[in-house]
Amino acid sequence: MRPLRLLVIAAAFAAAPAFAQLNVICPVQAEWCSLAATEFEKDTGIKVSMTLKGSGEAFAQLAAEKANPKLDLWFGGTGDPHLQAAEQGLTDEYRSPKLSELQPWARKQAEASKYRTVGIYLGILGIGYNTEILAKKKIPTPACWRDLVKPEFKGEVQMANPNASGTAYTAIATLVQLMGEEKAFEFLKALHMNINQYPRSGVAPVKAVARGETGASISFIHDVVTEAQAGFPVRPVAPCEGTGYEIGSMSIVKGARNLDNAKKFYDWALTPKAQALAAQAKQFQLPSNIATPVSPLSPKTADVKLIDYDFAKYGTSAERKRLLERWDREVGSIAR
Numbered sequence: 001m002r003p004l005r006l007l008v009i010a011a012a013f014a015a016a017p018a019f020a021q022l023n024v025i026c027p028v029q030a031e032w033c034s035l036a037a038t039e040f041e042k043d044t045g046i047k048v049s050m051t052l053k054g055s056g057e058a059f060a061q062l063a064a065e066k067a068n069p070k071l072d073l074w075f076g077g078t079g080d081p082h083l084q085a086a087e088q089g090l091t092d093e094y095r096s097p098k099l100s101e102l103q104p105w106a107r108k109q110a111e112a113s114k115y116r117t118v119g120i121y122l123g124i125l126g127i128g129y130n131t132e133i134l135a136k137k138k139i140p141t142p143a144c145w146r147d148l149v150k151p152e153f154k155g156e157v158q159m160a161n162p163n164a165s166g167t168a169y170t171a172i173a174t175l176v177q178l179m180g181e182e183k184a185f186e187f188l189k190a191l192h193m194n195i196n197q198y199p200r201s202g203v204a205p206v207k208a209v210a211r212g213e214t215g216a217s218i219s220f221i222h223d224v225v226t227e228a229q230a231g232f233p234v235r236p237v238a239p240c241e242g243t244g245y246e247i248g249s250m251s252i253v254k255g256a257r258n259l260d261n262a263k264k265f266y267d268w269a270l271t272p273k274a275q276a277l278a279a280q281a282k283q284f285q286l287p288s289n290i291a292t293p294v295s296p297l298s299p300k301t302a303d304v305k306l307i308d309y310d311f312a313k314y315g316t317s318a319e320r321k322r323l324l325e326r327w328d329r330e331v332g333s334i335a336r
Contacts, residue, residue: 021046021047021048021049021258021261022040022046022047022048022049022072022073022258022261022262022265023048023049023051023070023071023072023073023257023258024037024048024049024050024051024071024072024073024074024075024265025050025051025052025053025058025061025062025071025073025074025075026050026051026052026053026075026076026077027052027053027054027055027057027058027076027077027078027166027202028075028076028077028248028283029203029223029226029281029283030052031281031282031283032076032277032278032281032283033050033052033075033076034050034281035277035280035281036048036075036269036274036277037050039274039277040265040268040269040274043268044264044268046261046264046265048265051071054077054160054164054165054166054167054200054201054202055077055078055080055081055082055165055166055167055169055202056081056161056162056163056164056165056166056168056169057164057200058074058077058081059081059084059085059090062074062085062090062091062253063085063088063090066090066254066255068255069253069254069255069256069257071253071256072252072253072256072257072258072259072261072262073250073251073252073253073256073262073265073266074091074249074250074251074252074253075120075250075265075269076120076121076248076249076250077166077248077249078166078167078169078170078202078246078247078248078249079109079117079119079246079247079248079249079311079315080166080169080170080173080246080311080314080315080320081166081169081320082109082113082117082249082250082251082315083109083112083113083117083249083311083315083316084315084316084317084320085116085117085251086113086114086116086117086251087113087315087316087317088317089254090253090254091113091116091117091251091252091253091254092116092251092252092253092254092255092256092259093114093115093116094115094116094252094263094266095110095115096118096263096266096267096270097267098267098270098271098289099118099270101270101289101290101291102118102119102270102288102289102290103119103122103288103289103290105119105122105247105288106118106119106120106247106288107119109247109249109311112311112312112315113251116251116252117249117250117251118249118250118251118266118270118288119247119248119249119288120248120249120250120269120270120275120287120288121247121248121275121278121285121286121287121288122245122246122247122248122285122286122288122301123220123221123222123223123245123246123248123285123286123299124220124221124222124238124243124245124299124301124304124306125167125170125171125174125218125219125220125221125243125244125245125246126218126219126220126221126224126236126237126238126239126243126304127142127145127148127216127217127218127219127236127237127239128205128206128209128216128217128219128221128223128224128227128234128235128236128237129141129142129209129215129216129217129234129235129237130209130210130212130214130215130216130232130233130234131233131234131235132212132233133156133209133212133214133215134215134216137152137156137215139152139153139156139215140152141237142216142237143237143239143240144239144240144241145175145178145187145239145241145243146187146241148191148194148216148218149187149190149191149193149194153194153215153216154193154194155194155196156194156196156214156215156216157191157194157195157196157214157215157216157217157218158195158196158197158198158199158204158205158208158209158214158216158217158218159171159191159195159198159205159217159218160198160199160200160201160202160204160205160218161198161199161200161332162323162324162327163324163328164200164201165199165200165201165202166202166246167202167203167218167219167220167246168198168202168218169320169323169324170244170245170246171218171244172184172188172323172324172327173244173309173314173323174243174244174307174309175187175188176314176323177244177307177309177310177314178241178242178243178244178307179241185326185327185330185331188327188330188331189330189331189334192331192332192334192336193336195336196214197214198332202219202220202223203219203223205217205218205219206219206223206224206227206234207227209224209227209232209234210227210230210232210234211232219236220246220285221236221238221299222283222284222285222298222299224236225284225297225298225299226282226283226284229282229297230282236299238299238303238304238305240305241305242305242306242307243304243305243306243307244306244307244309245306245309247311248285250266250269252266270288270289271289272287272289272291272292272293275287275288275289275292276292276293279293279295279297279298284297284298284299285298286298286299286301
């Protein structure tokens with residue numbers, strides 16, 4: 001009788017519904033990733049497994065796992081790698097019923113990718129600095145990009161590694177568009193001599209500024225505001241010459257094993273309720289759903305000199321590869 005009993009038990013397990021699951025890679029700050037996973041599970045009963053990596057590393061993982069995807073959805077991070085993933089067929093087309101509720105820049109991101117990604121927030125690139133460190137060392141407050149290459153900032157600047165971080169790639173693409181490529185790389189070489197570290201995460205430099213480990217960082221302004229709200233002596237600057245921005249995006253992975261759940265998260269993440277979680281997690285990007293309340297702490301685009309960022313060009317794999325190879329060759333490899 002024992003074999004029959006084992007068969008009955010096995011059949012009972014087979015008949016039980018599989019536990020709902022979703023595998024997400026998340027480049028935004030950990031607090032937001034965690035809150036989004038928790039609230040989505042509360043709303044849907046679907047358990048989320050979250051992997052935290054920078055945008056560049058997220059792109060690399062999707063490319064490496066193309067033949068056998070382990071991820072279902074890519075939530076957040078700079079839009080350029082999302083566009084490159086769409087171009088390479090690493091993400092799936094999906095037209096959410098929530099598209100009509102989004103800001104024009106978010107819909108434009110979807111259209112540019114043939115609906116393989118969508119904008120979920122907008123973030124402005126800038127400089128973060130530690131008021132106490134600069135005062136102690138008698139370093140003038142930075143107001144412009146050019147201030148970061150002055151001798152006073154020797155060993156006082158951090159920028160993420162652009163091979164791993166979407167933030168840093170956005171910085172390179174911004175400077176190229178703002179100054180022209182040759183002058184931008186002259187600037188990056190001069191900046192390199194003032195850099196003390198290139199961490200792999202885009203938020204790591206401003207966290208180092210907050211901890212007093214470095215005087216200034218190249219960061220998204222909303223990340224600086226987050227550290228200021230946590231009580232650290234940091235302030236943001238929108239550079240006087242002008243600056244670029246990101247359209248933080250979301251994409252469904254091509255070949256996702258949990259496709260239906262990925263679509264549910266995608267639709268949920270575009271709702272005002274879900275987007276309001278960002279401010280709860282002290283993340284102050286500008287949300288893409290028109291009906292989402294905007295925090296008074298979020299940067300105001302009217303107060304910043306924004307460039308006309310060319311996502312169509314700098315969101316391509318070829319341009320990203322070319323610029324990163326040039327940075328590795330001419331900047332990152334130089335001894336400091």
